Amino acid sequence: MAKNKLKSFEQLKSFENVIQPVYAEILNNDFHLKGKWAESFFKNTNPIVLELGCGKGEYTTGLAELNPDINYIGIDIKGARIWRGATTVIEKGLKNVAFIRSAIDPIQSFFSENEISEIWLTFSDPQPNKPKKRLSSSLFLNRYLSFLKPGAIIHLKTDSLILFDYTYCLVKENNFSIILKSNNVYSDDYLPDAIKNIQTFYEKKFISVGKKINYLEFIVNHHSTVIEPLEFGKCKVTTELQSVNL
Template sequence: MGKNKLQKFEDMSSYPHVFQFPFSVLREKGFEMKGKWNHSFFGNNNPIVLELGCGKGEYAVGLARKYPEKNFIGIDIKGARMWTGARQSLEEKLSNVAFLRTSIELIPFFFANDEVSEIWITFPDPQMKKVRKRLTSTRFMELYRQILTENGIIHLKSDSNFMYTYTCEMIKANHYPVLFCTDDLYNSCIHDDILEIKTFYEQQWLERGLSIKYIKFICENREQLIEPDVDIEYDPYRSFNRSKRSRNKIKDDHKENEL
């Protein structure tokens, strides 16, 4: 582990708005603020919004700036990445944002029923070969339902056509109400300040000429969820691979399309 990472971890341990709990502690003692985030940390009754896989925390911080009437929590297992947003929000004295370092699978340990009003999933690994690891799979929908309010909203932004198509099929199979859906966000008719916030990786995808997909839907309660049984073409590149090789492949694909 590099010196820079060690310093970031040391910083994070001292930040009052960053929470880090090993699973062993959760299993033995639980999380004392579960169901009490508004009262014990934020000091208000404003809606709570999560950013899952928050990375550097661009959405959590950006949304907190725009919407002081809501509370935002960025969640990721990568503490070194999260440090950027945690430090920035501390320097800006944003009182409506926090960060939680944990695996997304463990969020029911940290939030009670009906405690969360919205969830943002921004540019997740599409997990093309592992259904159970997709953050919009029915497995994760069941986890989200444990903490979301009755009409809790889920937002997905992705550069992956595979992830977008899979999520559309999952929504269709379970009859979730769709509030907005587009496979080319920045050439769509939507005008929303929220969507002007761009993550570090989103900027990279746009620079490479990739279209950004966006879905906003209501995660209603269902007695039983249906996993879609469809064949979806894999992406021609790995969404999370940012190597020169990937860039060249995308450029070559564009050249072929132009011929």
Template sequence: MGSKNKLKRFRENETFQNVIQPLRDEVLSGNFSLKGEWATFFGNTNPIVIELGCGKGEYTIGLASLYPDKNFIGIDIKGARLWRGAKTALENKQSNVAFLRSQISLIDQLFASGEVSEIWITFPDPQIKYKRTKHRLTNRDFLKKYREILKENGTVHLKTDSEFMHGYTLGLLQGLGLEILYANHDVYKNEGSPMEVLGIQTFYENQYLEKGKPITYLKFRITSV
């Protein structure tokens, strides 16, 4: 994408009512006004579901269409990417969708304790090298942050084409004694996966499927870390 197109999308994001772009210093200082106030933003007390690393927002949009009685927030640091999701949500008049431009590592500063009902992690970078372990979105430090913002029985969903990420996360969850609600290492080959796993496919997921890569899925609860 050319720099002119990126700049145009950045400017449009500033005008979109469903895009929130807090300054990093604002978040770190504890002055992010929507922390604990997301129900006010949406104008209702429906459950809040977030997607981490939402990219162009395809999954956020798809989930919001399936579940109009829930509020969905796609989170990504790449503003030019989430522009697409935000624009689509506005065109579709989806009032239960928002996009938050921020680093995922700040997640516990963006939401209050118990404010989130579900977390979706879709096709994250598996960060295979050992020295990149701290950047894996299902490592123990991230699980602690998720535990903080999730409601008591809140759930986490991991959908990925990376067998490494699937196995790493499954092993970590088992080692910590956490509750694994569902695990499938090839959702389109093995029956039983829920509708939201099979019924929503992103652009990149379709590319993975064309290459014959299995798509994996985990659903779990974080009772303690």
């Protein structure tokens, strides 16, 4: 492993804004901060928003700067990326941010009922051959439902038409409410500033090779179990739209 990486992994251990749970701590679905993030970590009662697969945490830190009265938690498995985000947070003196270095799969271990107000999925891996591994799959959404507040918003920002179409179809299949939908973020004036003004590491890479950026904002329904899109082939609207634009 590169020397710099080893050094940043060592540094991570001392960062107060980074939590690196060991397997035994999440095994029984009851990580010690579960249900207690507000009182024990942030020490306030402000809403808590997650960025899943946060990478270097551009949305976590960017939104935290814009909204000091909201707490943000970025989660990613990659230590070097979390180190970058956590270092930025320390440099900027932000107190409303935490990072969890962990797989997202056992996310129910970290949060309890009604603890989370919003989720951002930023340039999540599209997983073309493994739909269940997508962070917007029914498998993951059902996990999120166990801790999301009623009316919680999910934001998906992606270059991937596979992921965008899949998520759009899933949203339609489950009758979730769509708040915003864009197939070309930088040409749609009606979108809020945070959608355009915060760009992630991967987003910049995709833009540099001419890819269009898609955005979907929706509210999940707490009253039923989320199901997979059954007629995926019938709602591939984005693919058609984008191929016209190219």
